[in-house]
Amino acid sequence: EVVLELARAVNPKPLNGKQVLLTAGPTFEAIDPVRGITNRSSGKMGYALAQAAWLMGANVNLVSGPTALPAPYGARMFNVQSARQMHAAVFNQIEQIDLFLGVAAVADYGIKNPSTQKQKKQNAEPAGLHMEFELNPDILAEVGKLASERSQPLTVVGFAAETENLDEYAQQKLMNKKAHFIVGNLAQDALGADLTELTVYSKTSKPERL
Amino acid sequence: EVVLELARAVNPKPLNGKQVLLTAGPTFEAIDPVRGITNRSSGKMGYALAQAAWLMGANVNLVSGPTALPAPYGARMFNVQSARQMHAAVFNQIEQIDLFLGVAAVADYGIKNPSTQKQKKQNAEPAGLHMEFELNPDILAEVGKLASERSQPLTVVGFAAETENLDEYAQQKLMNKKAHFIVGNLAQDALGADLTELTVYSKTSKPERL
Numbered sequence: 001e002v003v004l005e006l007a008r009a010v011n012p013k014p015l016n017g018k019q020v021l022l023t024a025g026p027t028f029e030a031i032d033p034v035r036g037i038t039n040r041s042s043g044k045m046g047y048a049l050a051q052a053a054w055l056m057g058a059n060v061n062l063v064s065g066p067t068a069l070p071a072p073y074g075a076r077m078f079n080v081q082s083a084r085q086m087h088a089a090v091f092n093q094i095e096q097i098d099l100f101l102g103v104a105a106v107a108d109y110g111i112k113n114p115s116t117q118k119q120k121k122q123n124a125e126p127a128g129l130h131m132e133f134e135l136n137p138d139i140l141a142e143v144g145k146l147a148s149e150r151s152q153p154l155t156v157v158g159f160a161a162e163t164e165n166l167d168e169y170a171q172q173k174l175m176n177k178k179a180h181f182i183v184g185n186l187a188q189d190a191l192g193a194d195l196t197e198l199t200v201y202s203k204t205s206k207p208e209r210l
Numbered sequence: 211e212v213v214l215e216l217a218r219a220v221n222p223k224p225l226n227g228k229q230v231l232l233t234a235g236p237t238f239e240a241i242d243p244v245r246g247i248t249n250r251s252s253g254k255m256g257y258a259l260a261q262a263a264w265l266m267g268a269n270v271n272l273v274s275g276p277t278a279l280p281a282p283y284g285a286r287m288f289n290v291q292s293a294r295q296m297h298a299a300v301f302n303q304i305e306q307i308d309l310f311l312g313v314a315a316v317a318d319y320g321i322k323n324p325s326t327q328k329q330k331k332q333n334a335e336p337a338g339l340h341m342e343f344e345l346n347p348d349i350l351a352e353v354g355k356l357a358s359e360r361s362q363p364l365t366v367v368g369f370a371a372e373t374e375n376l377d378e379y380a381q382q383k384l385m386n387k388k389a390h391f392i393v394g395n396l397a398q399d400a401l402g403a404d405l406t407e408l409t410v411y412s413k414t415s416k417p418e419r420l
Contacts, residue, residue: 031247033373034315034397039245068278105244108331118373118397121318163243163328187244187328 004055004073013057020058021097022050023090023104023139025065027083031131032115039105040191043067045159046103050075058099063089065104083107083136090139094146094154101157102140109133144178156180161187170201214265214283223267230268231307232260233300233314233349235275237293241341242325249315250401253277255369256313260285268309273299275314293317293346300349304356304364311367312350312389319343354388366390371397380411 024046026039043064051072054060060075063086071077078089083106094100112132140158147154158179160170163186170184182201189196198210234256239247253274261282264270270285273296281287288299293316304310322342350368357364368389370380373396380394392411399406408420 034251034371034401035247035249035317037241037245037247041244107245118371120379161244161328169330191244 001073004051008055008057008074011055011057015053015099016057018058018098019061019096020050020053020099020101021061021063021090021093022046022053022101023063023065023086023106024050025067025069026105027065027086027107028081029083029107029110030081030114031111032117032119034118037107037111038066039107040187041065041105041161042192043069043104044192044194045196046101047072049101049103053099053101061093061097063104083110083139087137087139087142090143094143097154098152099155099157100143100147101159102143103159104139105161106139107136110136138177140173140179141177147180148178158182160184161191163187166199167201167207170199170207174201174203211283214261218265218267218284221265221267225263225309226267228268228308229271229306230260230263230309230311231271231273231300231303232256232263232311233273233275233296233316234260235277235279236315237275237296237317238291239293239317239320239346240291240324241321242327242329244328247317247321248276249317250397251275251315251371252402253279253314254402254404255406256311257282259311259313263309263311271303271307273314293320293349297347297349297352300353304353307364308362309365309367310353310357311369312353313369314349315371316349317346320346348387350383350389351387357390358388368392370394371401373397376409377411377417380409380417384411384413 025043026041029037047069050060050062054074062075063078063080065080080086080089086106112134144156147156156179158173158177160173160182162169166184166186170182174182184199184201185196200208235253236249236251257279260270260272264284272285273288273290275290290296290299296316322344354366357366366389368383368387370383370392372379376394376396380392384392394409394411395406410418
């Protein structure tokens with residue numbers, strides 16, 4: 001931590017005093033008290049970006065789904081499970097935010113009525129066979145809409161992890177979510193990995209591979 | 211590791227030379243390349259028992275679902291995702307095993323035809339709404355059956371994490387799975403925790419709270 005404090009002290013601080021909000025990791029949509037639907041996101045990218053933002057001088061707020069990672073040094077943590085909880089944690093503080101990075105892999109659908117007791121196999125119906133799904137709020141699209149409407153500037157960066165048609169899906173996301181940037185990668189290479197190939201999409205310039 | 215080697219050297223070794231097989235952690239049943247159904251098991255209990263068995267002189271084989279834990283020192287690791295993979299890893303080696311501890315939280319049901327590409331929200335059908343479930347093999351019951359039939363002794367220990375009716379469910383499990391012991395705990399207290407209250411059930415003696 002002393003090393004990080006030192007690194008921050010000597011680092012140029014392009015984000016000095018800026019309020020940065022990130023989401024990271026997977027969400028966990030409960031089926032019953034023990035089971036749930038999640039995804040393979042490890043949270044590494046979001047946590048690394050949170051640490052980098054802090055080193056660049058930002059005040060960093062990190063809304064994180066369940067991960068096995070240590071909190072980035074200097075970041076204020078908000079630990080959540082479901083997409084709805086993540087949405088609430090984001091909109092509790094979005095008014096003060098200058099830069100939003102939606103890195104979390106947020107579930108599109110939640111489970112309508114999670115069971116309050118663990119579902120047993122000997123019950124006639126297999127656990128989850130009658131799961132009803134409900135659409136979760138689209139956090140990135142709502143933040144993008146807010147940014148397009150409010151007077152105080154808010155830069156919105158989304159992430160797209162796809163298994164195919166990355167360029168097409170990322171360009172769509174740029175438009176549909178009113179994001180300033182979409183950072184895309186191929187999920188089969190990236191999920192859980194320490195290194196990954198990224199492409200940055202924006203409305204005003206050509207896709208840039210990093 | 212030197213400390214562990216030393217501890218093992220001076221430890222009494224009731225399991226000296228025994229072949230012990232454990233399963234630990236959750237399983238992950240893929241819906242598509244990024245999403246899946248899992249549970250809140252951290253793997254801590256299975257990993258701790260694997261380490262303890264090694265300290266007691268056993269040869270330890272650990273079949274583990276996805277966890278964030280370091281491999282127990284001295285254990286041979288078999289990393290798997292789904293219940294079917296866990297089943298295969300167990301039955302690949304069960305012939306040589308003297309003691310089986312089924313600690314993993316194994317999914318009762320798998321997804322019949324996981325999508326090979328990430329399912330997109332803009333498709334008319336929400337991801338997973340048409341998931342078809344199929345019954346997974348019951349690893350503990352199959353090991354219990356094998357133990358009851360084969361001549362070479364095989365001790366079978368199962369685990370039950372329940373949210374209610376623990377005594378009843380654990381006694382049922384003892385009978386249905388032909389296990390020698392069932393170790394029960396309440397999931398709401400136990401999952402992810404470092405300490406938990408356990409009860410040991412066996413056919414021949416009264417439940418014993420630890």
